[in-house]
Amino acid sequence: MNTKKHLIALDLDGTLLADNKTILPQTKRTLERAKELGHIVMIATGRPYRSSAMYYAEMELTTPIVNFNGALVHHPLEKNWGVYHEPLHKQTVDDIVEAMSNFRINNILAEVKDDVYLHFEDRKLMDVLSLGNPRLETGDLRQRLHHNPTSLLIHADEEHVPDIRSHLSDVHAEVIEHRRWGAPWHVIEVVKKGLNKAVGLERVANYYGIAQENIIAFGDEDNDLEMIKFAGHGIAMGNGIQELKDTAREVTLSNEDNGIAYYLEKTLNL
Incomplete structure (x- = not known):
């Protein structure tokens, strides 16, 4: 396996990043070695680009990046590569916002690439979202939002999340996909x-x-399931959810134990 060029796809939170949101030195060295040997390293994340750009730069990547769980695919360094942006329809967002009035939610946010729209004023959430200095607007999304958004985020207390997801599946399954963030x-x-x-x-x-058989992908959450199934070598982190571990070809060590480095070093003889 180690004689062929591989595409190595990395989820960020809970995968490439340790719990303190840094890249551990061993993992970084191993990925640098992989690049030196001709393997291609890329990021595939649910994050917008503004909050993944710092890791892209830290690893000195020169590859396309997958943001918003596939709703935006682009190349930060090569504008001619193309921008593949597939947003939600505004009407779908209006319908969901209307429906959420019947549920216990804390907030609804719409992201148009790196612009953020909050349905309700929310200082704590705005502080979290301010990474990368997005343009932030607050107000009823049905009036404030004038573009088809890249993604919609519904923030609720843990006990209400299952009911909301059931509604989304029952009513909107033909037009949306929905995922749950980790704690x-x-x-x-x-x-x-x-x-x-x-x-x-x-x-x-x-x-x-x-070739698909030469793709190595690492992940830890339910938004990594399709990627782990698609890759010839879909690897779940030791800290990953059980459903992903059951799907993956192999389970490596956790994000706190250099799981990416451990797998690549033994598999690619780095």
């Missing part, structure tokens, strides 16, 4: 139907001419 934020992320990290990963693999 401590009990957030449901909504994107356009048919989008996931695997869609973006396949686009990048085709660009580089990398």
